Amino acid sequence: xxxxxxxxxxxxxxxxxxxxxxxxxxxxxxxxxxxxxxxxxxxxxxxxxxxxxxxxxxxxxxxxxxxxxxxxxxxxxxxxxxxxxxxxxxxxxxxxxxxxxxxxxxxxxxxxxxxxxxxxxxxxxxxxxxxxxxxxxxxxxxxxxxxxxxxxxxxxxxxxxxxxxxxxxxxxxxxxxxxxxxxxxxxxxxxxxxxxxxxxxxxxxxxxxxxxxxxxxxxxxxxxxxxxxxxxxxxxxxxxxxxxxxxxxxxxxxxxxxxxxxxxxxxxxxxxxxxxxxxxxxxxxxxxxxxxxxxxxxxxxxxxxxxxxxxxxxxxxxxxxxxxxxxxxxxxxxxxxxxxxxxxxxxxxxxxxxxxxxxxxxxxxxxxxxxxxxxxxxxx
Ligand SMILES: Nc1ncnc2c1ncn2[C@@H]1O[C@H](COP(=O)(O)OP(=O)(O)OP(=O)(O)O)[C@@H](O)[C@H]1O
Ligand SMILES: [Mg+2]
Numbered sequence: 568x569x570x571x572x573x574x575x576x577x578x579x580x581x582x583x584x585x586x587x588x589x590x591x592x593x594x595x596x597x598x599x600x601x602x603x604x605x606x607x608x609x610x611x612x613x614x615x616x617x618x619x620x621x622x623x624x625x626x627x628x629x630x631x632x633x634x635x636x637x638x639x640x641x642x643x644x645x646x647x648x649x650x651x652x653x654x655x656x657x658x659x660x661x662x663x664x665x666x667x668x669x670x671x672x673x674x675x676x677x678x679x680x681x682x683x684x685x686x687x688x689x690x691x692x693x694x695x696x697x698x699x700x701x702x703x704x705x706x707x708x709x710x711x712x713x714x715x716x717x718x719x720x721x722x723x724x725x726x727x728x729x730x731x732x733x734x735x736x737x738x739x740x741x742x743x744x745x746x747x748x749x750x751x752x753x754x755x756x757x758x759x760x761x762x763x764x765x766x767x768x769x770x771x772x773x774x775x776x777x778x779x780x781x782x783x784x785x786x787x788x789x790x791x792x793x794x795x796x797x798x799x800x801x802x803x804x805x806x807x808x809x810x811x812x813x814x815x816x817x818x819x820x821x822x823x824x825x826x827x828x829x830x831x832x833x834x835x836x837x838x839x840x841x842x843x844x845x846x847x848x849x850x851x852x853x854x855x856x857x858x859x860x861x862x863x864x865x866x867x868x869x870x871x872x873x874x875x876x877x878x879x880x881x882x883x884x885x886x887x888x889x890x891x892x893x894x895x896x897x898x899x900x901x902x903x904x905x906x907x908x909x910x911x912x913x914x915x916x917x918x919x920x921x922x923x924x925x926x927x928x929x930x931x932x933x934x935x936x937x938x939x940x941x942x943x944x945x946x947x
Pocket of ligand 1: 614615616621622623641642643644645646647648649650
C-alpha cells in the first residue's frame with residue numbers, strides 16, 4: 568500500500584539533508600529567511616474529564632525554525648507535553664492550527680497521519696523499549712511495520728546504531744543496558760525512519776548528569792549533522808542553556824515569554840522564567856549572607872554590590888576599569904562568567920567602602936545592573 572513508495576521518497580530527501588552543511592552549525596544567529604519547521608498558530612487544548620474540562624493550552628503562537636533546537640520549559644502542569652504532542656497529533660489541538668513543514672496536521676487522514684508520523688520521531692523519558700525484543704528488534708520495529716525490505720532494514724538499523732554509538736549491541740536485550748544506552752536505543756528507534764523533526768519529552772530526566780551530557784552531545788550532533796529540527800522539553804535549565812537555540816516558557820497553558828535562549832536566560836522578564844532559572848543563580852555565599860546587615864551601621868562596613876550583565880555586546884567586566892572607576896578598595900567576593908550561544912553573561916559580587924550613591928552610579932556604567940545587597944564588616 569504505497570508504504571515503500573513513501574519510504575523511498577523520504578530516503579532521497581534524507582540523503583539530501585545529510586550531504587550538505589555540517590556547518591549548519593553555530594546555532595547562533597539562524598538565517599533570518601530560515602524556513603519554519605513547526606508553526607503553532609493560536610493553539611488551544613481543552614481536555615474533557617469527568618470532573619469538567621481542563622484548559623491546558625491557550626492561544627499559543629510561536630514558530631520553530633527549521634534545523635534549530637527549540638526548548639519548551641515551564642513548571643509542572645504548564646502544558647509542555649500537551650503542546651509537544653500536538654505536533655505529531657498524539658493530542659489534537661482544540662483551537663488554532665499546528666502546521667508542520669507546511670502541513671496543517673489536522674487536515675491529515677488516518678493514512679496520511681501514519682506516513683506523517685514517520686517524519687516526526689519521538690524520544691521518551693522512560694525509553695518505552697520492548698523488553699522482549701533485542702536492540703535490533705526495537706530499532707527495526709518501525710521499519711518492519713512500514714514494510715521496508717529486510718536487507719534495507721539491516722542496513723538502516725546498522726547505520727543508526729553506529730550513529731548513536733551502539734554498534735555491536737544489536738543482540739543485547741534492554742535489561743542488559745544502562746539508562747544511557749537504553750536512551751540511545753530510543754533515539755536510534757526515533758531516527759530509523761529518517762525523520763525531519765525529533766520530539767523529546769524529558770529525554771534525559773531519568774539519567775545521571777554525566778549520561779545526560781553524553782545524550783545531549785548526541786542530540787546536538789544529530790541536529791547539526793543531519794539537520795533535524797529538535798523540540799525538547801526539560802526541567803533542567805542547564806540542558807536548555809547548553810543546547811537550545813530558542814526557548815518558549817509556558818505558564819498555566821500560555822506563553823510567558825519566548826525568544827533566543829541567550830536573551831531569555833540573560834534577562835528573564837517573567838516571574839515564571841525567573842523561578843525556573845533560580846537554580847542556576849549562584850546566590851550569596853552562606854558565610855557572607857549570615858553576616859549581611861540591611862543598613863550600614865557604622866563606617867567600617869562595606870557595601871556588598873551585585874553587578875549583572877548579559878547580551879548587549881558586553882564582553883565582561885574589565886578589572887582595570889573596575890579599579891579605576893571604584894577605586895583600589897574594591898574587592899571581588901564571587902564572580903560567575905559564562906557564555907550562551909556566544910554571548911557573555913555574568914554576575915559579580917563585590918564589596919566597596921565607597922559611599923552608597925556614588926558607588927552605585929559608578930557601577931552602572933560597568934554592568935547592566937547594579938544593586939546593593941546589604942552591608943558587611945570590613946573583614947570579609
Ligand atoms: N489526558 C489528559 N486528560 C486530562 N487532563 C490532562 C491530560 N493531559 C494533561 N492534562 C492536564 O493538562 C495540564 C497540562 O498538562 P501537561 O502534561 O501538558 O503539563 P506538563 O507541562 O507537561 O507537566 P509536567 O512537567 O509535569 O510533565 C495539566 O493540568 C494536566 O493535568
Ligand atoms: Mg510533561
